[in-house]
Amino acid sequence: MIHSKHYPFKKSSVSKKLAEDQESTKTILVIHGLFGNSDNWHSIAQALSSEFNIYTIDLPNHGQSSPLEQASYDTIATLINEWMQQIKLEKCFLLGHSMGGKVAMQLATQYPEKVQGLIVVDIAPVDYPSGHHDIFDGLKAINPQVIHSRKQADTILRDYEPLVPIRQFLLKSLIKGDNGFQWLIHIDNLFNNYVSIRSAPPLPASYQGNTLFIKGENSTYIQEKHRDTILHWFPTAQVKIIPDAGHWLHAEKPLPFTSLVKRFCHPH
Numbered sequence: 001m002i003h004s005k006h007y008p009f010k011k012s013s014v015s016k017k018l019a020e021d022q023e024s025t026k027t028i029l030v031i032h033g034l035f036g037n038s039d040n041w042h043s044i045a046q047a048l049s050s051e052f053n054i055y056t057i058d059l060p061n062h063g064q065s066s067p068l069e070q071a072s073y074d075t076i077a078t079l080i081n082e083w084m085q086q087i088k089l090e091k092c093f094l095l096g097h098s099m100g101g102k103v104a105m106q107l108a109t110q111y112p113e114k115v116q117g118l119i120v121v122d123i124a125p126v127d128y129p130s131g132h133h134d135i136f137d138g139l140k141a142i143n144p145q146v147i148h149s150r151k152q153a154d155t156i157l158r159d160y161e162p163l164v165p166i167r168q169f170l171l172k173s174l175i176k177g178d179n180g181f182q183w184l185i186h187i188d189n190l191f192n193n194y195v196s197i198r199s200a201p202p203l204p205a206s207y208q209g210n211t212l213f214i215k216g217e218n219s220t221y222i223q224e225k226h227r228d229t230i231l232h233w234f235p236t237a238q239v240k241i242i243p244d245a246g247h248w249l250h251a252e253k254p255l256p257f258t259s260l261v262k263r264f265c266h267p268h
Helices: 016-020 038-048 073-086 099-110 133-141 150-158 164-171 187-192 194-198 224-233 254-265
Strands: 003-007 026-031 052-058 092-097 115-121 174-177 180-183 211-216 238-242
Touching: 003 038, 026 038, 026 073, 026 099, 026 254, 038 052, 038 254, 073 099, 092 099, 092 254, 099 115, 115 254, 133 150, 133 164, 133 187, 150 164, 150 174, 187 194, 211 254, 238 254
Parallel strands: 026 052, 026 092, 092 115, 115 211, 211 238
Antiparallel strands: 003 052, 174 180
8 A cells, every 4th residue: 555645736826827727737746765754745745736736655664655575666666556546647747765766767667658757866776885774773773662752762773873863864753652652664674675775776668758867966876977877767867966965955955956846847
């Protein structure tokens, strides 16, 4: 099961021409990254919903979506396509960040007829070195049945991840319910699929549609050495760089980020 949230088109927030012409409405599907969920994109979705229908989804093993033991990129793309069929979403722009960018690339190459355009945020279709094992160890060290506060969880996680913003991001997936704390991520499933997650997605063919890669200037996830691989799979790809931004460029620089997205989806 794929869980989604819908941010409908706001007629009052756009030009009279658009407001009078529902056919002008375009849809963007937003796909979050590893350890995240759709809530991470709430403010961006709200900003974009003035001009577009926006869906944000929880990937399998994240948020409110179902656990998935074999979470390969092609399997996830198939599940998202089935969800699109269920809600009768025939075509949309894809916007994916990090792991979600790999999912978006997979979806665009498997089902190009469903994709109006592709936006990949700070990731390339390549293998990446292992870089999350300390985080996995820290998440596994937190027993939600035992802890009494998020602060206690943060104290445990601090021994594995020194950066406060990353710990805050990770602990957004630790929620308190009627029966104590629980994770919104399926840590074991993600760990068991980690080799697949950090590997290049198994793209079946090149995607010929319009494609935009957005890179944070201070991030190393997209590098010059990835250029040929990007253009092999996405021959029309452009790369835009947001200055003074890292891997979470949409959170660090929301206005430049949303501006790039709008210009790509509404070309003049």
